[in-house]
Amino acid sequence: MLSGDGLVVRVRPFRGELNRAQVLGLCDLAERFGNGLIELTSRANLQLRGIAQEDHLALLAALEGLGLLDLDPSFEARRNMLVAPDRSPGDLTDRLCTGLLEALPRLPNLPEKMGYVIDTGARAWLGEAIGDFRLELAENGALLLRADGVALGRPVSEAGAIPAIIELADWFVGTGGRDNGRMARHVAKAMLPEMWQRAAPRAQGWPEPGIDPELGAVLGVPFGALEPEALRGLVAQSGASALRPLPGRMLRILCPQPEAALHPGFVSAPGAPEMRASACPGAPFCPAASVETRSLARTLARRASADTDAGGSLHVSGCAKGCAHPRRADLTLVGRDGRFDLVRGGAPWDPPSLTGLDPSHIPDAIRSA
Known part of the structure; x- marks a missing residue:
């Protein structure tokens, strides 16, 4: 996909897992060909951003060498699968x-x-x-x-x-x-x-960051942005044999001692305010966005942890498509012409309660809306 900073190349892990060599290989490729980050998507896939057109074929060859490409691109397009972690x-x-x-x-x-x-x-x-x-x-x-x-x-x-x-x-x-x-x-x-429509499924759940009795180490990734240096450190510190990306911007770490995976570059406890916030890359990385998103989302999430009126789920979207969280949130901010519209209890495409907000005025507008 073409974005504002070059190509976005998505990687779908087979059966929801990346082995150690694949993880380390992706770290190298993100630094060699991309913008230096690996992104986790809402469907537990990975993507590299900022790929130059002239580097695309070389990147694909490297991904094939890591065993991360389907033989048939049309099959890969159908392989939208999430499996239990x-x-x-x-x-x-x-x-x-x-x-x-x-x-x-x-x-x-x-x-x-x-x-x-x-x-x-x-x-x-x-x-x-x-x-x-x-x-x-x-x-x-x-x-x-x-x-x-x-x-x-x-x-x-x-x-x-x-x-x-x-x-x-x-x-x-x-x-x-x-x-x-x-x-x-x-x-x-x-x-x-x-x-x-004959039978109900069991109660639906969601993993939380920390040490889970069944999953072992589960770590949160704020905004789904993985830094290669932190990821390499996590693999080395934990002795991980594999990682399993999870929806909700989390990773399950397959390692001998789960406690060894509690790396400072990741969220390792439930309730972290950054994990309640979603934000797309925003401007200048996406051509559809006219606003910067992630620094605002981080600021609002931290304020919300001490402000019950602004608590709950937060989504800062560069445009009305809402790619980072294409569904309802307690509070959604949508970029439009360099400013923001505010939606309470809705999706990015729902009617806003306030429009044309300057980023510096948003905290006061949230409290008074």
């Missing part, structure tokens, strides 16, 4: 992942951003993750396929799970879903048959 080789999550990878070429042509969630680990980790087709578990352990935007899912067997995804995808396409773009938008307009 406690996946182990041969377990249910891993088997479903294998089945879905094999089935992707047989699925109908879906809109580019549609994706899949396999949330069948020890707990429901991915309740807030974006995904149109969701393989989940009910409280009794039964496997469900649930369409995003619908509270209930369809019980399926393991053998029937992938055929059911194909069937639901065919229903989506056959009922005009391509025009709506995403499953949640489509089911709000189309009548999803009752057979797909």
Whole structure:
């Protein structure tokens, strides 16, 4: 993708994991070809920014050497998958992942951003993750396929799970879903048959930074911006064999002693104000943005930790697309013509309550709005 500072090159880790060599290799590539940062996306992918056009092919060759490219670019475009972060080789999550990878070429042509969630680990980790087709578990352990935007899912067997995804995808396409773009938008307009709405998934969860009993070390990455120096230090300090990017701008560190992964360059405790804030790169890095975003988001997040009126989730977006957090937040600031519009309890494209705010006036405007 072309951005204001060059190309953005996205990397989708296979089965949601990067081994040690791949992590260190990406650090080198970010410094050699990019702007010196590795970004975590909302779908637990990684991306390098600021790539010059003339360096693109050399970067792709280096990524291929690290084992991070699909042989077929069209297959990579369909491989929008999130898997439970406690996946182990041969377990249910891993088997479903294998089945879905094999089935992707047989699925109908879906809109580019549609994706899949396999949330069948020890707990429901991915309740807030974006995904149109969701393989989940009910409280009794039964496997469900649930369409995003619908509270209930369809019980399926393991053998029937992938055929059911194909069937639901065919229903989506056959009922005009391509025009709506995403499953949640489509089911709000189309009548999803009752057979797909029979059982509730278990309570939805979300990992927190710190030492988790099942996941081990989980670290937060403010604004999803990974600095290669800090990442190398984390790998060396922890002896990590692999990293698993998570939605919500977090990393699971696979290492012998989880406590060794508590690196000062990352958030290692729940409740950090920076982890409640989302912000895109903003200007000058994105041509759609007319405002700087991340320093404002960091300032507001820290103030909010001591100001209950400004607490909750915060999103500072360079434009109305809302790439960093394309959904509701308690407080959203949207850049427009060098200033900001303020949206309370909505998404970046919702009507604002205040418009044309100078950045220096925003804290007072938030308190008085």
